[in-house]
Amino acid sequence: MDTYLLEMKHITKKYGENTVLKDMELHVKPHEIHALLGENGAGKSTLMNILFGMPVIQESGGFEGEILWDGKPVQIDSPIKAMEVGIGMVHQEFMMIPGFTVAENIKLNREPLKKSVLGKVFGKNLSIVDFDQMERDARAALKQVGMDIDEKTLMGELPVGHMQFVEISREIDKKNVKLLVFDEPTAVLTESEAKVLLKIMRKLADQGIAIIFITHRLGEVMDVADHVTVFRDGELVDSMPIGETSMAEIAEMMIGRKMGAPFEKSVPVVKEDVPYAVELKDFAVDMPGEQSKGVSLQVKRGEIFGLAGLAGQGKLSIANGIMGLYPSTGKLFINGEEIHHITPQKILERKCAFVSEDRKGTGLLLDNSIEANIAIAAIKVQKKYIHKFGPFSQVDKRKARKHALEMIEALDIRCTGPAQYTRRLSGGNQQKVCVARALSLDPDILLVSEPTRGIDIGAKRLLMEYLVKLNQERGMTIIITSSELAELRSVCDRIAIIYDGKVEGILPATASDHEYGLYMMGLESGGKGRSEAEHE
């Protein structure tokens, strides 16, 4: 009974001087859903890269330790080898070709071939691909997962939620697969989709496939996992069956300190009769997939204001529209002054700063250092950190570095130093750099979008605490857009629920769950039901 399918023993991995994994252990049995937990940057991804033989490991000097498969040592030095052994991976960022059909993606590089003379003589590369068979296989695999998707649609046209299931179909279509790695599979799914996914995972495990489940959602772990292994800072903390632990204990192991009571903001600082910092009148933003269609609201000076709503309802577009990143119509007032023809420059000049939800796209210069990322906006907009020599100017590197070091300290950015490239940072630390940059503008109004998307509990808490501190100490007005309602309710004074591009209602943080639920689904004003909301 106690035979392990996979054993990874004494795994140590260094990137240059930086040790990211130290003497790591992982033991996985067949029929088991094995949850892998740890903060961002704890080394989960690196361990999985080693397991999957990704080239990045070889290119950076390999690793120490050994991998046992079915009790025998194996050398996994390429993804191809990993596949041959029977390891499949459901990636966090989809490994799909948008220009291929669903069927082509599922059968990628495992295409069924027609028998032909040329194929026999010159090998399988010159055999004709049997597209009919391919579609039949794909349909069967999709059926096993329980998804009703047309296998002939182009991947790029599928909704994000479905792509995950196509990935799973692809992995189980590999007949020899014995171990499946799910890397944060539920991060992009809606709640109902996530439930379906967990069910499928259970089903696959019952069929004898071992599953490694990486996630940040502890609730899911408690629901579905059999065994849990916790990492912290590249080291093994503990590994135990799920029955012997609790959610609180796991969370504690992950961040390595006792969790206090759920985060509570002390007292709202907003008085009744303060002027508005931001006022929107019939504000509509044309942001693809997140349109808002006429939002009117007022944010008081010194307030922490939340924007909530389901994905696709338009909450993200508001901050983007205010910053002038997407075209908008309607009126925008900042500190009572109407802004015509909104451009990012104008808004920044009025002491507003923005932390984008799109860290890697508009958020960061990935191939620049942390200090450059932090300083760039302030250099451009406010001419900070600059030496003047008559008509010429030059960046004052020393001042910029000093500021960067302060920020790294204040926000606890885990890095090798201010000169490290932001591409190398984990998601949570990249987010902190984004916040640091916005703060170096010394703004009066701070817009933050999805600050905690894809980052771990520790970093989340620290960020939120920091935002509250800014609000209370500097009187900064903060507008937070987030999909995580609980998080908004812990820090905001008031929360506007966006539904179908409009404000469905504005609630105080203390309103009941029931009330929030109704507003989120657009039911309060007799709007449409959930199913349609999801459809959009």
Place this chain on the structure above:
Amino acid sequence: MQEKSTARLKAVIKKYNVVIFFIILAIAAYIVSGVAPTVFLQEIASRFCRNTFQVLALIIPVIAGLGLNFSIVIGAMAGQMAVIHTVSFGITGFPSFLVSVLISTPLAILFGFLVGKVLNKTKGNEMITSMILGYLANGIYQFIYLYLIGTAIPFPDKSMMNDNGIGIKSSLGFDGTFRYSLTDVWNTTLYDFVLIAGIAALVCVVIYLIRAFMKKKKSGIPVRIAQYIGCAVIAVLAVFLIILRQVSFQAQFVMKFVKFPLSAVICILLLCLFNTWIFKTKLGHNFRAVGMNQQVAMVSGINVNRTRIIAMILSTVFAAWGQIIRLQDIGTMNTYSAHEQIALLAVAAILVGGASVVKASNKNALLGIILFHAIFAVSPQVGTALFADSQVGEYFRVFLAYGIIFVALAMNAVQQAKQSKERKR
């Protein structure tokens, strides 16, 4: 209903905007130039037969994600090297064509392999790299044929060498040796070609009908009906041309006058068929996968670098053969510059046909070469007619070729930016 059809028309125009623009330009240029129809058709026909093979050589690298392969220049050099040596052995006629192909193939495979290796090290900058590699190879080629021949490498045919016995002459004529070695295998007139094509189309329709009848598949019937109609249109067109011959003496005259080397056309058709076939194979499927996303292809176990090298080898070999086809038809060769414009012209032609840096097909190549050379052929006359100076037309040629490439690259960049924006949704 009206609105719907207008919308559809708009979509079609948007999709084929490049092609439509150049069709209009070609027609306008033809009218303005006042060139006789015989001359016009002859120019297009002979340019079509000379250049299409090399344009088709561009398709595989585009699909495999290597962009427009400017290094077909290197393939062309392999072809020229083969031709020089074949002629120096004193081989003539069709055998000289075959021997050239035979010699050029291993050379082109080697060159393609080397280029592929380099391009694998410079991912993301394939086009500029391939262009610079072309210039680099040009230097090496000149060094060998200007200096090493006659000094380090013995060369049998003194008449092809410079007077001092070192290096090949800068201009070579192949009259009576290599010239028309392929063309003369089956040279015919445009009139006969249309006749043959018409009969072939009819045969195709009959075979198609018989096969459809045998299969009796119920699915996809509308598609098949559309295909029948397509074939029928070709057949009717051919019949119409035959009738035209009865009716109009002038049309008959024009078509009988225009020479049309069918043997070259057959080579072109074979390459078209090869392209179609290869994209149905596992290898072709890998080309597409690698072209669309290397990362995903690699994780799926496709050997990305190897696939890219194979694409480069195929393209280089076809470019070499294309150069041989071209040279035997032209009959003379500027030893040190015959290859220089190859890539530019081929790339411009395929872009005119509606291809892009990431998408190309046989259709693009065939249509592009006809349109591009229609404009290219008459532009000196257009210059004369409009500005009373044929030199202006010459400038226009250069402007046209570079302009097309520039516009295509710019459009591609805009499109990519749009796509990445859409992906963020």
